[in-house]
Amino acid sequence: MAHIQLKNISKTFGNHTALSNLNLDIADGEFFVLLGETGAGKTTTLRMVAGLEKPTEGQVFIDGVDVADWGAAERDVALVLQQYSLYPRYTVRQNLEFPLKPKIRRLPDAEIKDRVARAARTLRIEHLLDRKTDRLSGGEMQRVSIGRAIVRKPRVFLMDEPLSALDAKLREALRTELKNLQMQLGATFLFVTHDQIEAMSMGDKVGVLNHGRIVQTGTPHEIYNNPRDTYVASFVGSPPMNLIDGRLVNDRAVMAPVNFELPLTIGAKTFGGAKTFGGGRTSGATDGRPLVFGIRPEDVYLESGAPVEARVHDVENHGVEKILTLRVGDTMLRATVPATTDVAIEQPVRFAWNPDKVVMFDKGSGVSLRHAG
Numbered sequence: 308m309a310h311i312q313l314k315n316i317s318k319t320f321g322n323h324t325a326l327s328n329l330n331l332d333i334a335d336g337e338f339f340v341l342l343g344e345t346g347a348g349k350t351t352t353l354r355m356v357a358g359l360e361k362p363t364e365g366q367v368f369i370d371g372v373d374v375a376d377w378g379a380a381e382r383d384v385a386l387v388l389q390q391y392s393l394y395p396r397y398t399v400r401q402n403l404e405f406p407l408k409p410k411i412r413r414l415p416d417a418e419i420k421d422r423v424a425r426a427a428r429t430l431r432i433e434h435l436l437d438r439k440t441d442r443l444s445g446g447e448m449q450r451v452s453i454g455r456a457i458v459r460k461p462r463v464f465l466m467d468e469p470l471s472a473l474d475a476k477l478r479e480a481l482r483t484e485l486k487n488l489q490m491q492l493g494a495t496f497l498f499v500t501h502d503q504i505e506a507m508s509m510g511d512k513v514g515v516l517n518h519g520r521i522v523q524t525g526t527p528h529e530i531y532n533n534p535r536d537t538y539v540a541s542f543v544g545s546p547p548m549n550l551i552d553g554r555l556v557n558d559r560a561v562m563a564p565v566n567f568e569l570p571l572t573i574g575a576k577t578f579g580g581a582k583t584f585g586g587g588r589t590s591g592a593t594d595g596r597p598l599v600f601g602i603r604p605e606d607v608y609l610e611s612g613a614p615v616e617a618r619v620h621d622v623e624n625h626g627v628e629k630i631l632t633l634r635v636g637d638t639m640l641r642a643t644v645p646a647t648t649d650v651a652i653e654q655p656v657r658f659a660w661n662p663d664k665v666v667m668f669d670k671g672s673g674v675s676l677r678h679a680g
C-alpha cells in the first residue's frame with residue numbers, strides 16, 4: 308500500500324486560490340478523511356494525488372517518491388466518485404472485468420476471474436454478477452463502482468463523496484461496509500466528504516479544510532473534543548458546539564451580552580466533583596481578554612440549584628434524547644438531554660455544564676487557548 312505526503316501545496320485557478328500551503332501526511336493503511344464545506348478544495352486535493360491536476364506550488368510524494376512527473380496511470384491509485392461511472396449496457400461482471408483488460412497490461416483470464424469473484428464476495432454482490440447495471444439500485448451501483456476500484460488492487464483508494472447520492476439508511480450501511488473493507492484490505496484511503504458524521508464515524512484521522520487551508524488534523528476524538536478554532540468547533544458536531552462571547556474577570560467567566568457568570572470552579576458537592584474549567588488552563592494572563600466559550604450541547608445539563616437560569620425556547624425530540632434550545636436573555640444555547648426529561652416550552656429551568664469540557668477561544672483569532680499554547 309502507500310504512504311502519501313502533500314508538502315506545501317498551493318493551487319490557483321486564474322486569480323482564484325483553491326489551496327494554500329497545504330500539508331498532509333497520510334500513513335500507510337490509514338483511513339484519512341478530508342472534511343470541508345463545498346468549495347473548500349477537497350476535490351482539487353484528491354485530483355492532485357490522482358495525477359489529474361498539477362499543483363501550482365509544492366509536491367506530492369507517494370512512498371517517499373516525488374510523483375510530479377508521473378501520470379495518473381503510473382500512480383496506481385483508484386478513484387471512486389459520487390456519480391457511478393458504470394457501463395449501463397454491460398453486466399456487473401463485465402463492469403468489474405473492464406479495468407483488468409487494457410491491452411497493455413492484460414491479466415490472464417484465470418486471474419481476472421479470481422479478482423472479480425473476490426471483489427463480488429467482499430461487496431456482497433455475487434448474486435448480481437449477471438445483471439445489467441442499469442437494473443441496479445443506487446446502493447448496488449455504488450458497490451459495483453467500489454468493486455471496479457478493488458479489482459485493480461491499487462496502492463491508494465481515492466473516494467470523492469461516494470455515499471452522498473444515497474439515501475440516509477443506505478449511506479449508514481455503506482459507511483460501515485467501507486470502513487470494514489478498508490481494514491480488510493489494509494489499504495490507504497483518502498476519503499473526501501462535507502458530511503461531518505461520515506468523517507467522524509469512518510476516519511482514523513480527519514483533516515478539516517476551510518477555504519483551501521487545513522485548519523486541523525487529528526483523530527475524530529481530538530477534532531471533536533479539542534477543536535483548534537471556532538470554525539472546527541461549529542462545523543463538527545450536531546447540534547454544533549455552543550459558542551458564547553465573554554471574558555474572564557477575576558477567574559469567573561462573564562458571558563456577554565447577558566452578563567451571566569460561569570464560575571470557574573463549581574462546587575464539588577453539587578456538580579460531580581469537577582473543579583477546573585477549560586482543562587485547567589486559566590491564568591491571570593487571560594483576565595479581561597475577550598473570549599469565546601465553547602460548550603458542547605451534551606455537556607450542558609439541567610439541575611435545580613444550578614448556577615444559571617434560562618427559559619426553554621424549543622424542544623426537539625430525537626428518540627433517545629431531546630435537544631433543547633435554552634434562552635438566557637438574548638442568548639440561545641443548545642442542550643442535549645435524556646428523552647425522559649420533562650420540559651415544556653417557556654418553562655423556566657436552571658442549567659450547568661461540565662466545566663472540564665469547556666473550550667476557550669480567543670475572540671480575535673478564534674483559536675483555542677489550548678492550541679495557542
Ligand SMILES: Nc1ncnc2c1ncn2[C@@H]1O[C@H](COP(=O)(O)OP(=O)(O)OP(=O)(O)O)[C@@H](O)[C@H]1O
Nearest residue numbers: 320323325343344345346347348349350351352501
Ligand atoms: N478547473 C477549475 N477552474 C477554476 N476554478 C476551479 C476549478 N476547479 C475547482 N475550482 C475552484 O476551486 C475551489 C475548490 O474546488 P473543489 O472542487 O476542490 O472544492 P470541493 O471542496 O471539492 O467542493 P464540493 O464539495 O462542492 O465538490 C472552488 O472555488 C472551485 O470553484
